[in-house]
Amino acid sequence: MSDDEGGQYEIYVSTDVETDGPIPGPHSMLSIGSAAYRADKTLVATFTANLLTLPDASAHLRTAAFWESEPEAWAACRRDPQPPEQVMPAYVRWLKELPGTPVFVALPAGFDFMFTYWYLMRFAGESPFRQSSLDIQSYVMGARGASFVESGKHYMPRRWFVDLPPHTHIALDDAIEQGALFCNILAERRRRDRRRGDFETLLR
Template sequence: MEIYVSTDVETDGPIPGPNSMLSFASAAYTAGKDLVGTFSANLATLPGASGDEKTMAWWATQPRAWAACRADQQAPETAMVRYRSWLVELPGRPVFVGYPAAFDFLFVYWYLIRFAGSSPFSHSALDIKSYAMAVLGTDYRATTKRAMPRSWFDDLPHSHVALDDAIEQGALFCNILAANPRRVP
């Protein structure tokens, strides 16, 4: 059985290494939209890394989310080893799900390899926008949240707090999964 691990990251720049992942969270869902567990951690910044000027200017507009991602920081090596263990203990094979997967997976994969030595996700990630594009039969750039059916969205916050966003995006993914007429449950 696959477990869909909706994951959101908060960072201080566009790439890992020169920039740091400040916070990340995952919400693990079954295909039937049962939330089987969550994981979240705020991380200390990487030695020698610094915040990107544009990203830090955006953070200045998000004081509540900034405070949330800087509380109770852990060393990346501690958090990523705990996270890898959590993934392995899920009641099925973990599938990374992100919005956008290319950005979130980049950081999570890099941090898992760097600090935990391996990734239970292997080299793959499922992008919610790309999946919505396939279900809707639309062009990629036309597939925006504003253009998606309202029935796909639960009344959940998108606050730029990693756990809130992971839960919200995971529910969105499960709703799209359920709406796919070509999917055999």
């Protein structure tokens, strides 16, 4: 089935969050960035916002030490922070305006989706993603038939990273980078599947 069959598109919403600790609640999401892609790597729209920290939350010591080593990224995620009760409803409205079904994509999805879903439900009362997310490393594991560890970023072929923007630890920059990476992987997998299908047709 093609992406636009019946007028229904999946829009891959590559998302990166920056935080001051490992879990939401005790710690805060500092920044969120999402880049919405079609499967052909067309960048449809972007969303980004910095958030005020949660009351009674605090920074994790190891995360605070990381931010000390990234002063430019820290400054970027603390610029003009907004209350999460404003940011997350605005994010929901943005997601609902996308021209298709939003699919949450991240690397690793377990971390970024945990924060995003918690904040969506806490401050917007809903998740347009429902409870689902697409983890790029898991997708690579299935596509290559490799182990999970051997499907990580350091094991991915360099051709998937051609012309990607740099990884800056700024949420929107990293969301754009990871979305382009996912689209490169998706395109190669689809080309391979088409070639396999053509070959199998010849054998019939």
